[in-house]
Amino acid sequence: MARLEGKVVIITGAASGMGLAGAKLFAKEGAKVVATDVVVDKLAENVNKIVASGGEVIALPLDVSKPESWKEVIDKTIENYGKIDVLVNNAGIHIAKGILEAELEDWEKVMAINSTGVWLGMKAVIPHMQKNGGGSIVNTSSIAAILGGIGDGHGAAYSASKGAVRSLTKHAAQWFGKDNIRVNSVHPGAIFTGLAEAVGIKSQEEMGAHYEGKSALKPYAGESMDIANAYLYLASDESKYVTGLELVVDGGWTTRS
Numbered sequence: 001m002a003r004l005e006g007k008v009v010i011i012t013g014a015a016s017g018m019g020l021a022g023a024k025l026f027a028k029e030g031a032k033v034v035a036t037d038v039v040v041d042k043l044a045e046n047v048n049k050i051v052a053s054g055g056e057v058i059a060l061p062l063d064v065s066k067p068e069s070w071k072e073v074i075d076k077t078i079e080n081y082g083k084i085d086v087l088v089n090n091a092g093i094h095i096a097k098g099i100l101e102a103e104l105e106d107w108e109k110v111m112a113i114n115s116t117g118v119w120l121g122m123k124a125v126i127p128h129m130q131k132n133g134g135g136s137i138v139n140t141s142s143i144a145a146i147l148g149g150i151g152d153g154h155g156a157a158y159s160a161s162k163g164a165v166r167s168l169t170k171h172a173a174q175w176f177g178k179d180n181i182r183v184n185s186v187h188p189g190a191i192f193t194g195l196a197e198a199v200g201i202k203s204q205e206e207m208g209a210h211y212e213g214k215s216a217l218k219p220y221a222g223e224s225m226d227i228a229n230a231y232l233y234l235a236s237d238e239s240k241y242v243t244g245l246e247l248v249v250d251g252g253w254t255t256r257s
């Protein structure tokens, strides 16, 4: 049996990078996938490709920082599939400005998407999961929630936002365990995705060369599917006794002394 057979999964930030890899993998593993993103054209194009290869996926617009946008996605998901089993809060942005360089506007933008967006997503799905007898929520944090320095890509708000995701995950794991709702966080290290491409990095190898000496494993940067596989484990019933976990996928970066 496929690992997510019959499960209804909402994933955010699915137009590119880890979110897109997750949507592809979930569809391959038998899920009904609700792929969402604020960038709708690219999302539709990628979702069409997954559908063409036999996956059950729908594309819906979602700005994770807007409660009304979440309401539309939840209403349409329930209308189409009648339940929500899994939410992957993957969407995120990065602004490479430190404490002294960042303006209030930078800070608020990063926090609104990376932290508030995760809270709004959990607030929107949890009542449906409670009704349904349980569920799994996977929140994307970062090694920036664990390390200072280059692990945060020089983003002060980014570090703070991912730290909030780490602690909010543990808070939710405690409060909703009684409802059989599991909440875990994934902490990627350097992974070659749209975020890296946006700052001009062209390949996984080029990114790895930049981070040589940080990760223990070659090529010193991971790929989107490394994270999608972590999402899959936490979304599936294989992790049914796992909640509040920080699953670090960083090639060993955080083991450095």
Ligand SMILES: NC(=O)c1ccc[n+]([C@@H]2O[C@H](COP(=O)([O-])OP(=O)(O)OC[C@H]3O[C@@H](n4cnc5c(N)ncnc54)[C@H](O)[C@@H]3O)[C@@H](O)[C@H]2O)c1
Pocket (backbone or CB within 6 Å): 012, 013, 014, 015, 016, 017, 018, 019, 036, 037, 038, 039, 062, 063, 064, 065, 090, 091, 092, 093, 094, 113, 140, 141, 142, 143, 187, 188, 189, 190, 191, 192, 193, 194, 195, 196
């Ligand atoms: N790439 C890395 O090295 C790395 C490391 C640690 C953590 N992360 C985290 O992994 C997650 C996925 O990032 P990625 O590397 O795949 O980047 P990416 O840029 O390829 O994908 C992020 C997606 O989020 C979407 N998005 C941005 N703002 C949004 C909003 N308001 N509402 C909905 N969607 C929105 C973007 O359109 C994009 O499709 C993010 O949370 C990121 O912070 C990435």
